[in-house]
Amino acid sequence: MTGEVTDADLISLPKAHLHLHLTGGMRHATLIDLADRAGVQLPPRLVDDDPDTWQILGWPRFQRLYDGARGVLRTPEDFQRLIYEMAEDERAAGSRWLELQIAPTGYAVRLGDVVTATEVFCSAAAAAETATGVGVRLIIAANRTRPPWEAELLARIAVRFAAHGVVGFGLSNDERRGIPEEFAKAFRIARDGGLAAMPHAGELLGADSVARTIAALAPARIGHGVRAAEDADVMASLAERGIACEVCPASNVALGVAAGLAAVPIRTLEAAGVPVVLAADDPLLFGSGLVDQYRAARDDLGYTRADLARLARASATHSTMPADVAAAMLADIDGWERG
Numbered sequence: 584m585t586g587e588v589t590d591a592d593l594i595s596l597p598k599a600h601l602h603l604h605l606t607g608g609m610r611h612a613t614l615i616d617l618a619d620r621a622g623v624q625l626p627p628r629l630v631d632d633d634p635d636t637w638q639i640l641g642w643p644r645f646q647r648l649y650d651g652a653r654g655v656l657r658t659p660e661d662f663q664r665l666i667y668e669m670a671e672d673e674r675a676a677g678s679r680w681l682e683l684q685i686a687p688t689g690y691a692v693r694l695g696d697v698v699t700a701t702e703v704f705c706s707a708a709a710a711a712e713t714a715t716g717v718g719v720r721l722i723i724a725a726n727r728t729r730p731p732w733e734a735e736l737l738a739r740i741a742v743r744f745a746a747h748g749v750v751g752f753g754l755s756n757d758e759r760r761g762i763p764e765e766f767a768k769a770f771r772i773a774r775d776g777g778l779a780a781m782p783h784a785g786e787l788l789g790a791d792s793v794a795r796t797i798a799a800l801a802p803a804r805i806g807h808g809v810r811a812a813e814d815a816d817v818m819a820s821l822a823e824r825g826i827a828c829e830v831c832p833a834s835n836v837a838l839g840v841a842a843g844l845a846a847v848p849i850r851t852l853e854a855a856g857v858p859v860v861l862a863a864d865d866p867l868l869f870g871s872g873l874v875d876q877y878r879a880a881r882d883d884l885g886y887t888r889a890d891l892a893r894l895a896r897a898s899a900t901h902s903t904m905p906a907d908v909a910a911a912m913l914a915d916i917d918g919w920e921r922g
């Protein structure tokens with residue numbers, strides 16, 4: 584039976600979530616609760632969770648709101664709660680594996696320093712995994728608006744935590760600032776230390792930013808990368824190297840990268856042989872979780888059961904999950920596809 588895919592099927596499809604940010608994955612109720620406790624006054628947009636008021640954000644407004652939400656996270660217990668709830672939400676969405684992206688410099692001032700902050704995140708991830716059964720691993724991300732030396736320091740710290748749940752090294756924040764070449768040394772340190780390179784590119788900037796990121800940072804995956812669809816040669820380069828794009832449809836629409844969900848170029852990328860994995864990026868701000876991205880593929884792109892199974896398979900094979908965990912998940916996706 585390979586007919587209609589119901590909403591329940593979208594949840595039961597086994598998947599991995601490979602592009603989710605720490606603050607951006609907070610439950611709205613937790614944001615409100617923590618803000619009350621910390622005595623933080625939130626911007627009105629963050630208090631109101633009525634989806635009808637959500638509009639295209641644009642990057643500067645998005646960044647202001649993200650920073651506002653981040654301000655409620657104060658203590659190690661706040662981070663433990665947050666990461667535990669994220670893992671619970673993954674399990675409820677049928678996700679078995681989460682690679683959570685964290686830029687520790689944005690939180691270090693609350694927790695002491697970057698090393699202490701990373702310790703807090705690693706221990707929270709391990710506790711969340713034990714409690715929920717969802718594998719939780721961390722991608723430590725450098726902030727591209729900060730100087731490259733800071734990224735190099737962060738890469739050395741990330742490598743020290745490679746045995747404690749850190750699997751990747753990322754590069755986030757406003758893509759229009761900080762050219763990829765400046766961060767080549769940081770990414771070399773991370774790769775030499777056994778971490779996978781997972782920078783953002785090709786979201787706010789075009790296909791050329793993806794080409795330069797491939798050349799400079801040797802990524803295993805690209806955060807977003809959707810604008811690679813503007814250039815056949817760049818897509819061929821991703822396909823040849825087996826570099827997956829972490830496509831986040833709701834995020835693309837909210838930030839004005841795509842005119843609507845149907846315009847997110849997932850079909851174009853897949854037709855060119857580029858592996859695509861679906862992710863939610865920042866559900867707190869975009870009002871759209873992991874299952875919603877699969878729903879968009881079904882409803883706005885006309886993706887079939889086989890197509891959705893292919894996307895879920897890619898999320899397993901392009902994750903850092905151990906081979907036995909991936910094999911079990913792939914077998915279960917086969918079962919799901921048979922219906």
Ligand SMILES: [Zn+2]
Binds near residue numbers: 755783806864
């Ligand atoms: Zn992102």
